[in-house]
Every structure is written in structure tokens, then in C-alpha cells.
Amino acid sequence: MTGLPVVPLPDSPIGAMPEEATTPKAPRTPKAGRDLPAAIGVGLGLLILVIGSMLFFPAGFVVVATAFACVGVWEVHRAIATKGIQAPMTPIMVGALAMPVSAYFAGVRGIVVRPRGQCRGHRAVALPRR
Numbered sequence: 001m002t003g004l005p006v007v008p009l010p011d012s013p014i015g016a017m018p019e020e021a022t023t024p025k026a027p028r029t030p031k032a033g034r035d036l037p038a039a040i041g042v043g044l045g046l047l048i049l050v051i052g053s054m055l056f057f058p059a060g061f062v063v064v065a066t067a068f069a070c071v072g073v074w075e076v077h078r079a080i081a082t083k084g085i086q087a088p089m090t091p092i093m094v095g096a097l098a099m100p101v102s103a104y105f106a107g108v109r110g111i112v113v114r115p116r117g118q119c120r121g122h123r124a125v126a127l128p129r130r
Contacts, residue, residue, distance in 0.1 A: 062104045069096040
């Protein structure tokens, strides 16, 4: 004996499968409602836009990156608003618009100086004077 439990064998051979197990089911439709070929096409189009603008027209890449940053800010603003958090949209959007442009034209100094100005603008909008 190996110490394992003994599995009893059935007295007769196993019967046929039930009819509902053998009938083919209707093909399932995607539940998310997304069209995968369209999503792949949009993704490839955006990839070509980003790489093409980066390689052949760098100022155009700044425009594309700024547009993507603004869409991201808008989506995050909407998402946190569903949880009851109210963020001031104007100074955040101004920062999202200004930071890529200042980084392109002023380099590292533009990246360092621009957020400080954005913080000052945020305080001016978020904390009204008494």
C-alpha cells in the first residue's frame, strides 16, 4: 500500500454525454464592444504619426506630444471627478500646454523653470486672496 486513497471503479462503462453538452453553441460576441482590427489600425496610425513627426518634423512632434498630454490631463481630471475630487483644470491644462513647448525651445532650463511657474499659477487659482 502506498498510503493513497483507493478510487473505486464504476460497475458499468461510462454512459453517453448529455445532448446539451454535444450541441454546438452560438459564436460569442465580444462583450466589451470593441473592434480589434479598428483598434490595431488606430494604434498603428498613431505610431506612424509619432515616429514620423519625431524623425522628419521635430516641431510637429512637440504639437503631437502636447495634444496627447492635454488629452491625458482631461481624462485624469474626469476620472478623479467621478470620485468627488475637484481639481482646478485651468492651471493644470496650462502646464500641460506650456511644459513641452518650453522644453523644446529652452531645453533643460525650460523643464526646470516652467513647473515653478505652473505651481505659482495653481496657487493663484486654487487659493483666492482674502
